[in-house]
Amino acid sequence: MSHSNTEPRRDHPNVTPTGHEVLAGVLRIRANRLQALLWQRAKPPHPNRWSLPGGRLGPDETVEYSIRRQLAEKVDVRELTHVEQLSVFSSPDRIPGSRTVATAFLGLIPSDTDPELPDDTCWHPVDSLPETAFDHEGILLAARERLRAKLSYTNIGFALAPPKFTVSELRDIYSAALGYRVSATNLQRVLSRRGALEATGQTVAAGPSGGRPPALFRFTSRDLQITDAFAVLRPPG
Amino acid sequence: MSHSNTEPRRDHPNVTPTGHEVLAGVLRIRANRLQALLWQRAKPPHPNRWSLPGGRLGPDETVEYSIRRQLAEKVDVRELTHVEQLSVFSSPDRIPGSRTVATAFLGLIPSDTDPELPDDTCWHPVDSLPETAFDHEGILLAARERLRAKLSYTNIGFALAPPKFTVSELRDIYSAALGYRVSATNLQRVLSRRGALEATGQTVAAGPSGGRPPALFRFTSRDLQITDAFAVLRPPG
DNA sequence: GCAAAAGTGTTACACGTACACCCATGC
DNA sequence: GCATGGGTGTACGTGTAACACTTTTGC
Numbered sequence: 048m049s050h051s052n053t054e055p056r057r058d059h060p061n062v063t064p065t066g067h068e069v070l071a072g073v074l075r076i077r078a079n080r081l082q083a084l085l086w087q088r089a090k091p092p093h094p095n096r097w098s099l100p101g102g103r104l105g106p107d108e109t110v111e112y113s114i115r116r117q118l119a120e121k122v123d124v125r126e127l128t129h130v131e132q133l134s135v136f137s138s139p140d141r142i143p144g145s146r147t148v149a150t151a152f153l154g155l156i157p158s159d160t161d162p163e164l165p166d167d168t169c170w171h172p173v174d175s176l177p178e179t180a181f182d183h184e185g186i187l188l189a190a191r192e193r194l195r196a197k198l199s200y201t202n203i204g205f206a207l208a209p210p211k212f213t214v215s216e217l218r219d220i221y222s223a224a225l226g227y228r229v230s231a232t233n234l235q236r237v238l239s240r241r242g243a244l245e246a247t248g249q250t251v252a253a254g255p256s257g258g259r260p261p262a263l264f265r266f267t268s269r270d271l272q273i274t275d276a277f278a279v280l281r282p283p284g
Numbered sequence: 285m286s287h288s289n290t291e292p293r294r295d296h297p298n299v300t301p302t303g304h305e306v307l308a309g310v311l312r313i314r315a316n317r318l319q320a321l322l323w324q325r326a327k328p329p330h331p332n333r334w335s336l337p338g339g340r341l342g343p344d345e346t347v348e349y350s351i352r353r354q355l356a357e358k359v360d361v362r363e364l365t366h367v368e369q370l371s372v373f374s375s376p377d378r379i380p381g382s383r384t385v386a387t388a389f390l391g392l393i394p395s396d397t398d399p400e401l402p403d404d405t406c407w408h409p410v411d412s413l414p415e416t417a418f419d420h421e422g423i424l425l426a427a428r429e430r431l432r433a434k435l436s437y438t439n440i441g442f443a444l445a446p447p448k449f450t451v452s453e454l455r456d457i458y459s460a461a462l463g464y465r466v467s468a469t470n471l472q473r474v475l476s477r478r479g480a481l482e483a484t485g486q487t488v489a490a491g492p493s494g495g496r497p498p499a500l501f502r503f504t505s506r507d508l509q510i511t512d513a514f515a516v517l518r519p520p521g
Numbered sequence: 522g523c524a525a526a527a528g529t530g531t532t533a534c535a536c537g538t539a540c541a542c543c544c545a546t547g548c
Numbered sequence: 549g550c551a552t553g554g555g556t557g558t559a560c561g562t563g564t565a566a567c568a569c570t571t572t573t574g575c
Contacts (some may be wrong), residue, residue, distance in 0.1 A: 065304040065341055067385055104302055106383055110374040134369050135387045137347040146343055148304055148385075150372045199517050214527075221517065229517055232528075233565060237517070240563080257574035258526025275563095280436045280458065280466055280474070280537090452554075469555075470538060477536080494547035495553030512536095518564090522575105529570070536563085544555070 066147040069114040070101035070183065071130070072190025073122070073154035074173070076207055079223045082170040083187050084121060084156075085179070089167065092143045093180040097171065099187065101149075110150045118154060122162040129155040129206035129271065133189050141182045149182075153190040158220055159209035174226075195225055200275035202243040205266035211247055213261035235264075241274040243267060303384040306351040307338035307420065308367070309427025310359070310391035311410070313444055313460045319407040320424050321358060321393075322416070326404065329380045330417040334408065336424065338386075347387045355391060359399040366392040366443035366508065370426050379418045386419075390427040395457055396446035411463075432462055437512035439480040442503035448484055450498035472501075478511040480504060 073084040085097035100121045104113045110132070115124060133151040141149070156162070171177055173191055176184060197203040198221060207220050217238075218231040238244035249263040310321040322334035337358045341350045347369070352361060370388040378386070393399070408414055410428055413421060434440040435458060444457050454475075455468040475481035486500040 065302060065343070067302040067304060104374070104385070106302070107376045109376070110372050110385070132371050135347050135372060137341070137387070139344045139346070148341070148347070148387075150374070150385075225517065230565080232567090234517070235528080237564070253526070253573045255574075256525055257572090258524090259528075259572040261527055280462065280471070450554085467538080469540090472555080474537065490546045490553075492547075493552055494545090495551090496545040496555070498554055524573105524575085526573080527571075529568105531566100531568080533566080534564085536561105538561080539559090540557100541559100542555100542557075545553095547552085548550090 066145055067104040067110075068101060068147055068149050069104055069110050069117065069152065070099040070136075070149050070186055071114050071118055071152040071154045072099060072133070072187045073118065073127075073156060074190060074194060074207075074224075075156040075160075075170070076158040076220045076223045077170065079219055080172045081174070081191065081223050081226075083173050083176070083190075084154075084164075084168065085171050085177070085183075086121070086165065086168040088180055095178075096180040097177050097183070098180045099183045100168070101152075104150075110152075114150075114152045114154075121165065121168055122156065126156050126160045126162050127154055128157055128269070129153075129203065131193070131271075133186070133193055136182055136186060138182070149186075151186045151189065153193050155194070155203070155206035157209050158207055197271075198224060200273060202238075202241070202266060202268060202272050202274050204238070204243075205269050206271075208266065211249070211263040211265050213251065214264060215261060217264070238274075243272075243274050303382055304341040304347075305338060305384055305386050306341055306347050306354065306389065307336040307373075307386050307423055308351050308355055308389040308391045309336060309370070309424045310355065310364075310393060311427060311431060311444075311461075312393040312397075312407070313395040313457045314407065316456055316460045317409045318411070318428065318460050318463075320410050320413070320427075321391075321401075321405065322408050322414070322420075323358070323402065323405040325417055333415050333417040334413070334420070335417045336420045337405070338389075341387075347389075351387075351389045351391075358402065358405055359393065363393050363397045363399050364391055365394055365506070366390075366440065368430070368508075370423070370430055373419055373423060375419070386423075388423045388426065390430050392431070392440070392443035394446050395444060434508075435461055437510060439475075439478070439503060439505060439509050439511050441475070441480075442506050443508075445503065448486070448500040448502050450488065451501060452498060454501070475511075480509070480511050 075082055084100055087097050088094055100118055101114060102117045131153050133153055136149045136151055139146055208217055214231045214235045218229055218234050221229045221234060243266060244264050245267050247263045247265055250260045253260045312319055321337055324334055325331055337355055338351060339354045368390050370390055373386045373388055376383055445454055451468045451472045455466055455471050458466045458471060480503060481501050482504050484500045484502055487497045490497045
């Protein structure tokens with residue numbers, strides 16, 4: 048048996064080159080809905096369909112650098128509060144033309160920012176997407192799944208929420224992302240007890256229909272941390 | 285602003301082609317240690333160093349198919365009880381020669397099988413690795429981390445354990461994989477309560493030093509399932 | 522005062538851990 | 549009988565869910 052196929056490149060000069068692209072499902076909450084950033088294709092293939100932002104991997108960049116660079120063409124990078132790898136999509140016929148592998152990412156943007164977008168680009172609710180190009184819908188659903196899972200056991204809410212917020216606003220963000228109503232009472236308790244949330248000491252005025260003026264909270268960290276200490280089979284202690 | 289870099293290939297005929305390879309950290313438990321499958325390079329680059337199994341992605345296969353095909357050159361595919369994507373390694377200088385992106389996988393093999401291996405290939409304890417090639421040590425450590433995490437909240441033990449086993453044997457498998465001693469008592473209770481484990485009704489003879497003859501158990505499923513129902517912020521019920 | 526919204530207290534429940542205790546075998 | 553390893557019962561700690569109750573505002 049030979050290991051020729053694990054030897055370094057070069058010795059197979061006529062092998063089919065594989066293109067590589069990076070794509071991101073960029074999500075945010077707006078008007079109590081989870082929205083995704085999409086741009087409408089002008090030219091074939093799939094004209095008029097909606098595509099994820101991204102593009103070809105450059106020769107001297109990592110996939111992480113590449114997706115951030117290419118997202119900067121759509122939105123201000125300072126507004127991207129979280130980016131993480133999802134997985135590789137590699138079906139040979141996932142797009143027409145020469146074979147292209149895609150590394151998919153999840154990107155998040157806070158609900159209070161309203162980035163200027165190119166003319167062909169806008170936000171679409173993830174639960175009623177327009178006709179999407181290629182396998183981009185599957186990538187988007189994978190992004191949503193990853194977000195939903197991490198909302199449960201990490202502090203990833205910081206990436207969707209504004210710097211300061213009331214517990215009600217945070218509940219609406221979590222509810223929209225998860226797709227079901229969460230309780231403000233327990234959300235506050237869970238995140239506080241985990242040390243993910245803290246009060247700023249400030250309050251804002253009550254709404255027009257009255258009610259107690261809500262306090263403003265913030266996330267204690269803007270870096271992703273696993274906060275659910277309930278992983279099992281943990282070391283004896 | 286242009287979307288030229290998200291257009292399909294072809295329109296950039298002279299872009300640098302990107303090679304793509306697939307690599308797997310294949311793990312098993314033997315003699316109470318977590319071991320990885322490595323083969324020793326004969327030729328440069330990195331002669332004599334140890335490499336992960338894998339190789340170049342073929343033009344008409346997915347990365348999942350490719351890693352299974354290439355692992356079949358090392359071990360019988362029927363022995364591979366679990367394969368999953370880890371992440372993409374894409375540093376431009378991760379290997380010498382033309383630019384190559386790697387999709388990394390975790391592969392698992394049960395502790396009772398002893399596959400015939402090629403001459404240059406053998407098992408190495410993950411906690412005392414030989415000199416590895418390129419970025420393969422990092423990939424291996426990522427594979428171990430993924431395994432350790434999933435042992436806590438999934439039934440992934442099925443992929444490391446033989447078809448039938450005593451709770452003591454299972455405890456040794458979990459202990460070796462996690463790197464600390466787990467309690468057989470609680471391991472049995474946790475996995476049973478989750479519905480991941482069931483008694484076969486059979487028992488085996490006690491050891492030479494006596495003791496009650498242990499019962500044989502099996503995993504109820506050989507497909508990966510998330511068994512930890514303790515994810516929080518779950519829908520109202 | 523009353524409705525509305527925010528926030529706290531309390532109880533119930535689920536899960537995992539620790540440890541005492543019982544079981545079945547070899548010698 | 550006694551040592552040895554297997555297996556069960558029980559108490560406890562911790563974390564979340566559900567819901568009643570109090571607080572603070574607008575009208």
